[in-house]
Amino acid sequence: MGEELKVIVFALGNEEYGIEVDKVRTIERLSPITRVPKTAAFIKGVINLRGVVVPVIDLRGRFNLSETVPTENSRIIVVAVADLEVGFIVDSANDVIDIDSDTIDLPPEIVGGIKAKYLRGIAKLGEGRLLIMLNLSEVLNKNEIIQLEQLEV
Amino acid sequence: MDMNAYLSMFIDESNDHLQSLNENLLRLESEPEELSIVQSIFRSAHTLKGMSATMGFEDLAALTHEMENVLDLVRNSKLKMDHFIFDTLFKGLDALESMVQDIVGGGSGKADVTQIVASLQIILKSDYSASKAAEAAPVSAAAAVSTDSAGAMLLDEYQSSILLQSIEGGLQVFHLQVTIRDNCLLKAVRAYMVFEVLERSGEVIKSDPSVQDIEQEKFDFSFSVFMISNVSLEDLQTQILNISEIDAVVITALDTESLAVLNRAPAAAAAEAVSVPAQELKAAPALVQEASPSKAKAGGAAPAAANVSRTIRVDIERLDTLMNLFSEMLIDRVRLEQLASEIKRPDLTETVEHMARVSSDLQSIVLKLRMVPVDSVFNRFPRMIRDLAKSLDKKIDLIITGADTELDRTVIDEIGDPLVHLLRNSVDHGLETVEERIAAGKPDTGKIYLRAYHSGNHVFIEVEEDGRGINREKVLKTAIKNGVVTEEQAGKLTSDEINMLIFAAGFSTADKISDISGRGVGLDVVKSKITSLGGNVTVDSVFGRGSRFSVQLPLTLSIISAMLIKLGSEKFAIPLSSIVETGIIRKEQILNVHGNRMIEFRNSIIPLVSLSKVLDSPDYNENDEQETEIVVVRKGDKWAAVMVDEFIGQSEIVLKTLGKYLTNIEAISGATILGDGYVALIIDPNALIK
Numbered sequence: 001m002g003e004e005l006k007v008i009v010f011a012l013g014n015e016e017y018g019i020e021v022d023k024v025r026t027i028e029r030l031s032p033i034t035r036v037p038k039t040a041a042f043i044k045g046v047i048n049l050r051g052v053v054v055p056v057i058d059l060r061g062r063f064n065l066s067e068t069v070p071t072e073n074s075r076i077i078v079v080a081v082a083d084l085e086v087g088f089i090v091d092s093a094n095d096v097i098d099i100d101s102d103t104i105d106l107p108p109e110i111v112g113g114i115k116a117k118y119l120r121g122i123a124k125l126g127e128g129r130l131l132i133m134l135n136l137s138e139v140l141n142k143n144e145i146i147q148l149e150q151l152e153v
Numbered sequence: 154m155d156m157n158a159y160l161s162m163f164i165d166e167s168n169d170h171l172q173s174l175n176e177n178l179l180r181l182e183s184e185p186e187e188l189s190i191v192q193s194i195f196r197s198a199h200t201l202k203g204m205s206a207t208m209g210f211e212d213l214a215a216l217t218h219e220m221e222n223v224l225d226l227v228r229n230s231k232l233k234m235d236h237f238i239f240d241t242l243f244k245g246l247d248a249l250e251s252m253v254q255d256i257v258g259g260g261s262g263k264a265d266v267t268q269i270v271a272s273l274q275i276i277l278k279s280d281y282s283a284s285k286a287a288e289a290a291p292v293s294a295a296a297a298v299s300t301d302s303a304g305a306m307l308l309d310e311y312q313s314s315i316l317l318q319s320i321e322g323g324l325q326v327f328h329l330q331v332t333i334r335d336n337c338l339l340k341a342v343r344a345y346m347v348f349e350v351l352e353r354s355g356e357v358i359k360s361d362p363s364v365q366d367i368e369q370e371k372f373d374f375s376f377s378v379f380m381i382s383n384v385s386l387e388d389l390q391t392q393i394l395n396i397s398e399i400d401a402v403v404i405t406a407l408d409t410e411s412l413a414v415l416n417r418a419p420a421a422a423a424a425e426a427v428s429v430p431a432q433e434l435k436a437a438p439a440l441v442q443e444a445s446p447s448k449a450k451a452g453g454a455a456p457a458a459a460n461v462s463r464t465i466r467v468d469i470e471r472l473d474t475l476m477n478l479f480s481e482m483l484i485d486r487v488r489l490e491q492l493a494s495e496i497k498r499p500d501l502t503e504t505v506e507h508m509a510r511v512s513s514d515l516q517s518i519v520l521k522l523r524m525v526p527v528d529s530v531f532n533r534f535p536r537m538i539r540d541l542a543k544s545l546d547k548k549i550d551l552i553i554t555g556a557d558t559e560l561d562r563t564v565i566d567e568i569g570d571p572l573v574h575l576l577r578n579s580v581d582h583g584l585e586t587v588e589e590r591i592a593a594g595k596p597d598t599g600k601i602y603l604r605a606y607h608s609g610n611h612v613f614i615e616v617e618e619d620g621r622g623i624n625r626e627k628v629l630k631t632a633i634k635n636g637v638v639t640e641e642q643a644g645k646l647t648s649d650e651i652n653m654l655i656f657a658a659g660f661s662t663a664d665k666i667s668d669i670s671g672r673g674v675g676l677d678v679v680k681s682k683i684t685s686l687g688g689n690v691t692v693d694s695v696f697g698r699g700s701r702f703s704v705q706l707p708l709t710l711s712i713i714s715a716m717l718i719k720l721g722s723e724k725f726a727i728p729l730s731s732i733v734e735t736g737i738i739r740k741e742q743i744l745n746v747h748g749n750r751m752i753e754f755r756n757s758i759i760p761l762v763s764l765s766k767v768l769d770s771p772d773y774n775e776n777d778e779q780e781t782e783i784v785v786v787r788k789g790d791k792w793a794a795v796m797v798d799e800f801i802g803q804s805e806i807v808l809k810t811l812g813k814y815l816t817n818i819e820a821i822s823g824a825t826i827l828g829d830g831y832v833a834l835i836i837d838p839n840a841l842i843k
Contacts, residue, residue: 034832035723036811037768038819046811046824046832051476053809053824053832084814140814 002102007123009131010077010093012059017090018099018123018131025078025085027093030070047076047087054078056087062139063118081136097131099123104133160256163208165466167253170197170204174246175536182239182539191228198224201249210262213252219273220245226277241272243540312359312379313412319381320409325355327382327389330403332375337398341370346396354389355382374400379407469562472522479512479519486512486830520807525565527605527614528556534576534603541580548587548598549580555605560612564706567686568614571679575616575702576601578676583620583700593697595619608730611688617701623694625651635660652692656680715825715835716784717801720765721773724833726806726825731838733785733792735800740779752794754785759792762841767820773798786838793842808835 007018008027026049033045033056042061046053056076060067073092078085104121120133174197181190198221205213220242226232248266256262316326331347333340344367351357360367360378367376382389386404393402405411486509493505531553542549560568584590584599591597602617628651632638637657638646646654654660656676683690683704694700715726716735743761744751750761761783765773775781775796783794806825811818822837 032831034824034834035771036815036818036821036834037770039815043815046815046834048826048830048832051479051826053811053826055812055814085812086814 002100005099005101007097007099007131007133008077008093009095009097010075010088010090012063012091013065016129016131018097018133019077019079019136021096023079023081023136025080028076028078028087030074030076030089044089049078049087052085054085054087056089059088059090059139079136079140081140084140086140097125099125099131107132159208162466163204164253164257166204167201167249167256170201171246171250171253172532173197174201176532178239178242178246179535179539181234185234188228188230191224195221195224195228205262210252210256212263212266213249213256216245216248216252216266216270219270223273223276232276238276240543241269241276243536245269245273315358316379316381316407316412317409320407320412325382325386326407326412327355327380327386328405328407329378329380329389329393330375331377331393332400332402334398334400335374337374340372340374340398341368343396343398344368344372344376347393347399350389350392350396351378351380354384354392355380467522469523472519476519476523479516482512521559523562524559525562526557526559527565527568527612530565530569530572531556531603531605534572537573538576538580538601541577545580546586547580547584549584550598550600551603552600553603558605558607558612560706564612564686567682568704568706571682571690571704572603572614572616574676574679575704576603579616579618579620579700579702583618583622585621589621593621612706614704614706615701616704617699619699622696622698622700623652623655623692624696628652628654632657632660652694655692656690715804715806717804717806717827717833718782718784718797719799719801720768720770721798723768723770723773724801724827724831725764725768726804726833726835727784727786727795727838728835729803731786731788733787735782735784737780738783738794740781752783754792754794757792759785759794760842762793762795764795764797764836764841767841768836786841788839788842791842793838795838795841806833806835 006021008021008024010017010019028047028049031047033047035045036043036055042058044056044058046055058067068091070089071091075090075093076087077090077093078087103125104123107119107121118135118138120135123131123133125131174194177190177194177197181187181194184190198217202214202217202221205217223232223238223242227234227238232238245266248264248269252262252264255264320326329351331344333343337343348357348360348364348367357364358379358381360376362372362376366372384392386406390402390404393399486505489505490509493502534553535551538549538551579601584601585593585595587597590599600619602615604613604615604617606613625648629638629643629646632651632654633640633643637654637660656679660677680690683706686706688704688706690702690704692700692702714729716729716732717724717726719725738752742752744753744758746758750763751758752761763775764770765775775798781796782798782800783796785792785794804827806827808823809825811821811824820837820840821834823835824832825835827833
């Protein structure tokens, strides 16, 4: 038996992803986003989160998945990693589960088009359900964004 | 009583009083004849003493008490302020401050103040001998005795030798001044009751008027007694005050010293004492207690009556909570407004509109609550500069402007130390000594300007001095010697870059290492501290004429006035401070100069900037319009006209950062949250002017 982890489960397309609950500050419904010019395409802009301006990125765009129109189920998951506070737009967020850290396997090279370095591992939940655990510090890695921006220019 | 509940209040108020003591002493130093300042100093000291005694900080109370004694003499024009007195009082203040700091840090506020107390007593005594025994009260105890004995009451040799022997034998000798209420009908009876108490507690050596006279009512409403007591001063006092119709009793413990004083200066003390007004009795350093406070004589020491501003103190966390709660309410307000517009019931709409107005007022107040004038940092500098000037033997005028500039509390808390460093640096390295200044043809008094002002999205704090300026050659040499730059690099540096070398770590050009600065730490610490606050520090300098350090600080949470504008569906804010004016131009007014669009504005040709292009506006293009609104912005002496879609209006906005994830966005300096809860970006006009 490994450590028990509490994980927020959210969906992007058909895949289920997990973020440790202690990294998540809040989950919000989609609110109006103010566009910030001259930023990477997946940076959707900023929102007002109870008086704090928080940048929001589209996780689909971040992983080079095709972006979709937000639906009623779309949520913004605001995570706090180190001194960064960023919101992720996800298709839905609907569960909190406990998983055993022993059930997390190292990720294969490519999962659903997402590079392995963004992933912490894959947790098997039984009944063939897989949960992709994100490596938040890589997802929020700013150096890479700068490189991306340079590529776009 | 649980004192902890009052501790934070005590600390806050003590700091206030110390600050006002500091300020007033400084003022007094420049206008020593102004006795009204002494009055307010005295009041602060008196209140401080009372508070610390109540809280049980004995050392604090004792030191304040001694300072108060000196001030009392000054207040009554019995003592002239001189440098020694000022210095001693300032030293006392410093000691008080460190004691209060100790209390803040959870300590007991104890400190060894004997030296300062001794100097204060020297002042009291030297005054005495200097003025040939003309004054009352050299030593605290004796002060009370001589001022209080309203009548030439002298001890004959026999009596004083008894007292002296008693003191030497370890007995307590008290001097009492008893005042009976002036509407008392049977004062002899009251006096008799007092004597009864006294006889029970010890032995009366001498009374004035004599016991016989008192018994025959041959006295005014007060009499005084010397006695040897076997009960404590406090007990005695309580017992006497328990007798009805006793107005006040002043008891002073005597020691050999005060007895000697009494014997040496009899006549003068007596004469002086008669003229002492009544209220001074209460301020006098003896233990005074009012039997009937309602009858306090007019003009009696009313501590802290002055400078009571109508403020309360609030924990900053509560303000944060208030702000967050309010932001949430704003979002609900918008929702309510939507619902009201759907339901279309006039009275609902009316109520919601009213709520919207109230909440926007509330918003601005809530936001302003966190702003603190920089004065709260600046106010300790005059004193610091004064001390530095003294220790370095320089003459310095500190000129502070813009102390009312408001900054967020969090920034205020952090900038104190860097500014202290900069000021010390200016005093020590910047300003020359008096001789050097005269030799250089400058006025002997150096000037240091400390300025604060808002500009764009920043607050600038400048420290400028008219001293020797930066010697770039010397800076370069030192930089090369200390390995900050190589000789090769040095050749390519611009003069500004050379100036910035003084901020490099491990750099110091001072020939001598002084206490004030010049240990090679300082400016680099200043720079890293300010950078960590998200600010910047620069220096301008003309060799021989002086230097100016300019600290640029972000207004993380400050409020600025801004013009809100629209570009299609998007709203932006432009800081009002960089707007020159607004206007409308027609398409045919646009000139093409060398491929750049320009317009004529107030007899000069200025560039025309398309904001929609700079910001990649998705749904607005000014080329479709015949007439375009423009905002003329300025950066230094350069101007530019910025084309916008529509003006919304002027508004006070709160600056927020975009967070650490989004940094260095072109032409955007931050964001603000509008009244409707939406985020609007703030345009950095400096980026629009090339």
